Amino acid sequence: MNGAALTWIVLLPLLGATVLGLLNRRLPRAAAGILASATVGGSFFLAIRAFLELTTQPAGHRILAETAFTWIGFGHLTIDVGFVMDPLSAVMALVVTGVSFLIHIYSIGYMGHDPGYQRFFAYLNLFVFFMLTLVLGENLLMLFVGWEGVGLCSYFLISFWFSEEANAIAGKKAFVVNRVGDFGFLLGILLLGATLLPHLHAGEGVFSFRTLAAHTEVLAPVATALGLLFFFGATGKSAQIPLYVWLPDAMAGPTPVSALIHAATMVTAGVYMIARLNFLYVMSPAAMAVVAAVGGVTALFAATIALTQNDIKKVLAYSTVSQLGYMMLACGVGAFTAGIFHLMTHAFFKALLFLGSGSVIHAMSNEQDMRKMGGLAKKLPITFWTFLAGTFAIAGLFPLAGFFSKDEILWKAFHDGSTWLWAVGAIAAALTAFYMMRLVVLTFAGQNRASEEVRHHIHESPATMTFPLIVLAVLSIVGGWIGWPHFLGGENRFEAWLEPVFHVEAAGHVAAAPGHQLGVEEEPLHAFGYTDVAPTEVMAPTEEPPDAHEDPELAGLEWTMMFLASGIAIFGLLAGWLVYSRGIRVADAGRRFAGGFVHRLLLNKYWVDELYDAVFLKPGYALSRTVLWRWIDRGLIDGLLVNATAGLVRLTGAALRLAQNGMIRSYAYAFGVGVAVFVVYLTLSS
Amino acid sequence: MEVTLNHYLALAILLFLTGMVGVLVRRNALVLLMCVELMLCASNIAFAVFSRKWGTETGHVFVLMNFAVAAAEAAIGLAILVEIYRRRRTVNVDEFRTLKG
Numbered sequence: 001m002n003g004a005a006l007t008w009i010v011l012l013p014l015l016g017a018t019v020l021g022l023l024n025r026r027l028p029r030a031a032a033g034i035l036a037s038a039t040v041g042g043s044f045f046l047a048i049r050a051f052l053e054l055t056t057q058p059a060g061h062r063i064l065a066e067t068a069f070t071w072i073g074f075g076h077l078t079i080d081v082g083f084v085m086d087p088l089s090a091v092m093a094l095v096v097t098g099v100s101f102l103i104h105i106y107s108i109g110y111m112g113h114d115p116g117y118q119r120f121f122a123y124l125n126l127f128v129f130f131m132l133t134l135v136l137g138e139n140l141l142m143l144f145v146g147w148e149g150v151g152l153c154s155y156f157l158i159s160f161w162f163s164e165e166a167n168a169i170a171g172k173k174a175f176v177v178n179r180v181g182d183f184g185f186l187l188g189i190l191l192l193g194a195t196l197l198p199h200l201h202a203g204e205g206v207f208s209f210r211t212l213a214a215h216t217e218v219l220a221p222v223a224t225a226l227g228l229l230f231f232f233g234a235t236g237k238s239a240q241i242p243l244y245v246w247l248p249d250a251m252a253g254p255t256p257v258s259a260l261i262h263a264a265t266m267v268t269a270g271v272y273m274i275a276r277l278n279f280l281y282v283m284s285p286a287a288m289a290v291v292a293a294v295g296g297v298t299a300l301f302a303a304t305i306a307l308t309q310n311d312i313k314k315v316l317a318y319s320t321v322s323q324l325g326y327m328m329l330a331c332g333v334g335a336f337t338a339g340i341f342h343l344m345t346h347a348f349f350k351a352l353l354f355l356g357s358g359s360v361i362h363a364m365s366n367e368q369d370m371r372k373m374g375g376l377a378k379k380l381p382i383t384f385w386t387f388l389a390g391t392f393a394i395a396g397l398f399p400l401a402g403f404f405s406k407d408e409i410l411w412k413a414f415h416d417g418s419t420w421l422w423a424v425g426a427i428a429a430a431l432t433a434f435y436m437m438r439l440v441v442l443t444f445a446g447q448n449r450a451s452e453e454v455r456h457h458i459h460e461s462p463a464t465m466t467f468p469l470i471v472l473a474v475l476s477i478v479g480g481w482i483g484w485p486h487f488l489g490g491e492n493r494f495e496a497w498l499e500p501v502f503h504v505e506a507a508g509h510v511a512a513a514p515g516h517q518l519g520v521e522e523e524p525l526h527a528f529g530y531t532d533v534a535p536t537e538v539m540a541p542t543e544e545p546p547d548a549h550e551d552p553e554l555a556g557l558e559w560t561m562m563f564l565a566s567g568i569a570i571f572g573l574l575a576g577w578l579v580y581s582r583g584i585r586v587a588d589a590g591r592r593f594a595g596g597f598v599h600r601l602l603l604n605k606y607w608v609d610e611l612y613d614a615v616f617l618k619p620g621y622a623l624s625r626t627v628l629w630r631w632i633d634r635g636l637i638d639g640l641l642v643n644a645t646a647g648l649v650r651l652t653g654a655a656l657r658l659a660q661n662g663m664i665r666s667y668a669y670a671f672g673v674g675v676a677v678f679v680v681y682l683t684l685s686s
Numbered sequence: 687m688e689v690t691l692n693h694y695l696a697l698a699i700l701l702f703l704t705g706m707v708g709v710l711v712r713r714n715a716l717v718l719l720m721c722v723e724l725m726l727c728a729s730n731i732a733f734a735v736f737s738r739k740w741g742t743e744t745g746h747v748f749v750l751m752n753f754a755v756a757a758a759e760a761a762i763g764l765a766i767l768v769e770i771y772r773r774r775r776t777v778n779v780d781e782f783r784t785l786k787g
Contacts, residue, residue, distance in 0.1 A: 662786030664718075664779050668709050 006066045006083040009046045009093065010136055012039045013128040020122035029117050033108040036121035040104050040128050044097035051090045060500055062087050065138065076197060080205050082138035088501045091340060092135035092272055095347045099264045100128045102468035106355055107256040109464035110362060120160060120254070127153035131265050135272060140189060140207035143273065147185070147237065150266045151178045157261060158253040170252035177246040181236015188229030195222050213279050220283050227280060227287025231294075234270025239321045240298045240328055245609055247321055251313040255358030258313060263320050263354050264347035271327040271343050275336045278502055282334065292332025292417055296424040299325030301606075303431035307438070308602040311368045312357045315439050319394070320350055322428055326409050329425060335412035336502045337495045341483050342405035348479045349393035349402055352472035356387035359461040359469065360443060365454045370439065375448040379458045382466045384444050386473035391440050393476040395433035396569040401480035403566070408485065410565050411558055422561075429565060430572040437576025445581060487555040487562075694735040702728035715770070715777040719763045726756045 016039030020032055027035075054062045067082035085093065104124060111120050127150060134146025151174075159171030193206055199218045204211050212219070219226065234240065239247035250262045261267070274281060274291065281288055299322045306318035323346050330339035361368055363380055377384040393400040396407065406429060414422035448455055460466070484490025604610075659670075701724055708721030730749045737745025771777055 660786060662783030664782065665710055665713075672706055672710065 005046050005050055006064060006085055006136060007068055009043045009050065009097070010083060010129060010132040012043045012046070013125045013132065015039060017122050017125035017129060020118055020125060024118050024122070027118050032118040032121050033104075036125050037101065037104040037108065039125060040097060040101045043128070043132065044094075044101045047090075047093045047097045050085050051094060054085065054087065054090055059496075062090075062500060067138070071141075076200060076202055076206075077193075078203055078205050079141055079207060080138060081142065083136040084138045084209070085136060086501055087497050087499075088272075088275060088340065089135050091344060091498070093132060095344050096128065096131050096135060096265050099347050099351050099472075100124075100131075100260060102471055103256050103260040103264075103351065103355070106259075106358070106465050106468040107254075109462045110256055110358055111254065112462075114254075116160065120157075123153055123156045123160070124257075124260070127157070127261060127266070131269075134269055138208055138210075139205055140192070140209070140212070143276070144185065144189060147233075147269060147273075148182065150261070150269065151175065151182070151237070154178075154250065154257075154261050154266055157257040158250045160253050160257065167252040170246075170249040174246040174250050177243050178236045181233045181243050184229045184231075184236075185233025188226050188233065191222060191229065192219070192226055195219060209276065212277070216279050216283060219280060223280055223283035224286045227277075227284045228290060230273060230277060230280075231270075231287065231291050234273055234328070235294065236270075237273075238267050238270030238324045238328065240270070240294050240325060241301060244298065244302065244321045245612060248314055248317040248605070251311070251317050255313065255354060255361060258317070259351045259354030259358065262317065263350040267320065267324055268327065268343045268347070271324065271331060271339055274328070274331045275340050275502070278331075278336050281331070288332050288334065290332070292329050292413075292421055295325045295328025295330075295332050296413070296421050296428075297325070298322065299329060299428040300424050300431070301325075303428045303435065304602055305605050306435040307431060308599060310371055312360065312370050312373070312439065312443060313354070313368055315370075315435060316350070316353055316357060319353075319432065319435065320346075322432060323350065323394070325428070326406065326425065329413055329417075329421060330409040333413050333417035333421065335409065335416060337498045338405065338408040338412050340498060341480075341494055342409055345393070345401035345405040345476070345479050348472055349390045349400075349476040352386060352390040352469060352476050353394065355465070355469055355472065356383050356390060359383040359465055360387075362461055362465070363458045364450060365457055367450065367454060370442040372450050372454075373443045373448070374446045374450075375444070376458070377444040380444075380460050382460060382469060386466075386469040387444070388440065389473040389476050391436045392573075393480075395436055395573055396429060396565060397573075398566055399477075399481070401476050401478070403569075404480035404483045404485065407562055407565050408483065411561050414561055415554075426565065426568055430568045433569045433572025434576040437573045438580045441577060441580040485558075487558045691735060691739055694731060698728045698731040698735070700728075701725070701731065713778045713780050715767050715779050718779060719760065719767070722763075723756060723760065726752055 016036050020027065020036060050064055054064065057063075064085040065082065066084075067080050069081055070078065071081045072079040104121070107120065107124065111117055114120065130146045130149025130153060132146070134143055134150060137143045137146055155171045155175040158174050159168045162168045162171075189207070192212075196211070196215060196218055197206055199215060200206060200211065236243040247262055247267065251258055253262075281291070302318045302321035302325060306315050306322065309315045309318060323342070327339040327342050327346070330336070330342060359380065360373065360376060360383060363376070363383075364373060367373070389400070393402040396402045410422055410425050410429070413425050448458075450458075481490075483492055483494035485492050601607075705721040705724030705728060708724065709718055712718060712721065730752050733745040733748045733752070735745075737743065737749075767777060770782070774781065
């Protein structure tokens with residue numbers, strides 16, 4: 001394969017976005033949809049080719065790299081623009097391009113009647129470009145460029161229907177909340193650069209992941225600070241506590257956007273970033289503990305909110321926050337493979353669920369309130385069955401995709417983390433199964449509760465929309481099989497595939513486990529994401545083999561935990577079925593029984609938005625209005641800097657103007673005097 | 687009495703000052719132009735004298751150049767003056783103050 005392919009994977013969608021953006025409405029609608037899908041499809045194809053190329057290499061050498069040009073070369077500081085595909089970014093690139101391709105096709109049908117059709121696809125293509133920059137970028141700064149770019153596109157697409165103010169506000173909220181996280185990320189990048197730069201030779205890329213992995217001993221003293229700063233950035237992008245508040249509001253955008261950006265790809269950027277910097281995180285048990293704790297708490301917290309929401313997309317949004325919490329939990333206990341595995345399966349089933357909900361909303365004439373749905377199973381058979389597959393996948397039923405990834409995360413949380421983390425994850429899993437069943441029952445079962453007119457219009461979606469649903473449903477069912485664990489007689493190819501990137505994972509267990517922290521400090525860990533050293537040499541021989549299949553006792557424990565997790569999932573599903581299939585009144589009565597306050601607490605999302613409003617926004621507005629606007633802006637900037645300068649210039653001009661009296665002889669006089677003075681000066685000085 | 691360099695220079699300075707004072711004190715634009723010509727003449731004399739003194743041609747060349755400049759200046763200056771007179775019915779420079787700041 002020629003070398004330019006990686007660059008083209010990234011550039012194709014940019015090309016599409018440029019053409020679509022420049023031509024906009026001059027482009028026929030059909031051409032716009034096909035062009036946008038084709039560029040992403042082309043990227044998908046090239047990504048598959050690059051992936052196949054990778055598979056031909058031996059395990060320790062699976063890396064493709066291309067440097068496009070040197071972006072910044074300034075003294076010691078060298079930053080290249082280049083792309084790298086290793087096993088981790090290969091998984092990400094495949095998921096991003098594959099799911100994007102399906103969602104582009106879906107959008108052809110879903111956005112069919114929208115006046116902003118071409119604009120929509122331009123944004124969507126631009127998003128894919130930035131997302132691919134993020135996952136294939138060769139260094140941290142390119143990751144950051146992609147990171148900001150996807151945030152920008154997210155903003156564009158959330159406020160896509162900007163003529164309604166609520167949508168514009170939601171976009172703004174997403175942007176501003178993300179900026180808060182990005183600030184932490186940027187501080188981390190600066191700290192990293194300042195720490196590393198004095199230790200580098202000229203020409204070494206400062207932020208290149210290869211360089212970072214090779215200089216872990218330099219970074220060790222600041223690992224905790226870096227880990228926490230980067231994680232703060234991740235809480236913004238990946239919607240974790242405390243910055244998750246933007247994601248539920250982001251549902252104001254079109255549903256394909258929710259599926260692509262706010263479920264499958266962009267929000268997982270934080271997880272990818274932490275997995276990419278795994279060598280940094282394993283050096284800091286404290287940062288790992290924070291990641292795990294925040295992830296676990298977010299998983300549970302968001303799941304409880306999802307229990308009571310009535311907007312079908314809001315339920316899925318909180319579900320996404322919750323599932324992202326799982327991924328963070330996995331990363332926090334050092335199980336990066338499990339986190340990325342769940343990222344992938346989640347991309348399948350959550351994109352499926354969102355697209356399915358989009359199909360429902362489409363059929364229901366843009367109704368999103370589940371209380372007005374019901375009985376759609378017969379009218380939308382394809383949507384219903386695919387949605388059911390997605391529901392069982394996210395609930396974690398064997399042998400669907402979610403089972404393998406969630407089970408692995410829970411097992412790792414139990415084995416490498418603590419019982420507490422496991423318990424939090426398990427309760428969240430039960431709640432997940434419950435609210436998903438609630439969603440399915442309210443939407444698809446029972447009697448239809450919509451108005452006569454809406455009911456009349458209910459129809460199954462066109463083929464462009466059902467085709468992606470079917471593909472994603474198949475992936476949601478079989479997608480987990482590549483990670484079939486050893487104790488169930490599988491090979492866990494997924495773990496083996498990612499092992500060269502995360503082979504410090506074994507050491508990560510040590511780092512995460514309390515009491516072993518000294519060992520980490522004494523022997524600085526080397527992460528060899530990009531070295532040629534074969535992973536077998538890197539694995540410390542004194543470590544226990546991380547895989548449980550060597551040890552029958554561990555395998556037995558793993559069986560037990562698996563049955564426990566499956567039991568929890570089935571319990572949640574059954575409970576959801578029993579409560580909500582009796583009709584919405586029964587459920588209401590049950591909620592009253594469970595306690596009015598708890599229900600109101602959850603329905604109002606713990607009043608977190610109100611809390612932020614009172615703590616940050618209101619004082620912020622007050623400060624802006626009184627001090628910043630009245631004194632700084634109007635007083636200092638307008639008054640002192642702008643108007644005072646202008647006044648000074650005007651006064652000077654008024655004084656100098658007197659000399660310009662228009663009398664030519666006075667000019668001649670001044671001229672003569674000037675010459676005389678000059679001559680005298682010359683005479684005296686010579 | 688032998689005529690020396692200083693005599694010529696004194697003549698040049700005298701002519702120049704005459705021209706300059708004329709420019710400064712007279713109001714008639716025509717006189718002003720003539721005074722400017724006087725100053726140019728003074729500089730021509732200085733050029734010629736120094737050229738002879740040092741035995742080079744540079745000064746002569748400048749004199750010729752000055753002639754050309756003076757001729758052009760007089761032609762344009764007089765044309766402007768005629769035009770101004772047609773419009774304003776005066777050649778008093780103190781009346782031309784429209785460019786006052």
